[in-house]
Every structure is written in structure tokens, then in C-alpha cells.
Amino acid sequence: MSNIEKTLSIIKPDAVERNLENEIKKIFIDNGFKIIKSKKIKIEKSEAEKFYKVHETKPFYNDLCSYLSSGPIIVMMIEKANAVLDNRELMGATNPKEAKDGTIRKKFGISIDKNSVHGSDSLENAKIEIDFFFKD
């Protein structure tokens, strides 16, 4: 039984700015992920608002959308067995201060808002988020 999944990962502006793209990609590859698609883009705030619509009632929504659109990001479609959960595990907790050793956010995250990576939180959202960035 194969349960190969695809999920969406984003290297956020704080990490792109620190030139961590290759180092973070190596972590994915070393952990069994294939990077199927990858592109460096800069999005408008209105696009960030659409992407993060699920958080629109949160107090941090405006800052979050300003932040994601503040500089270049790398969006990636990555693949492996159990990709969605395994990516969440590899990313670590939302707040880097709470992230476990060996996770990307523990290693590179600066703060709860500048936490270096995004990852889809369910298979359903992975499909939606992959379409958001890669639908032609």
C-alpha cells in the first residue's frame, strides 16, 4: 500500500533573506522528501490574505499577511509517504521556542511570526494550497 502524498511547503521571507533556501531544501531531501516543484516568488498582500483566509479572525492576521508578502518566498510541492504529517513533524511547533531539537523551526526560526517555514496541515488543505500556487 502506497500512501505517497504531496504537500505544500513555503520557505518564508525571514529564511529566504538569510539565504537558507539550499540548507532547508537539503533537510527535506535528507528526510526522504522529493522536491517536485519549486519557485521563488513575491506575492501581493491581497494574495497572502487569500492564502491565510482561515486565519482572518485572528488578531495576528494583518501582520501575518503583511509579513508573507514582505519579501521573496520559495513555494515547493514536496512528496513522500505521509508527506503532510511528516512535514509538520520536521517543521516543528509554530513557536520556535517550543519546537523540538532537529526541527527546521528550532534550527532557524526567529520568533512565532518569523518561523521560517509554512506547511499544509491536512491532506485536504495540501491539495488546496498546491493548487493555489501551482495551478496554471
Ligand code: IDP
Ligand atoms: P502553523 O504555521 O504552524 O500551521 P498556524 O496556527 O496555522 O501555524 O498560524 C499560521 C502562521 O501565523 C504561523 O506560522 C505564524 O507565522 C503566525 N502565527 C500563529 N500564531 C501567531 C501568534 O500568536 N502571533 C503571531 N503570529 C502567529
Ligand code: MG
Ligand atoms: Mg497552519
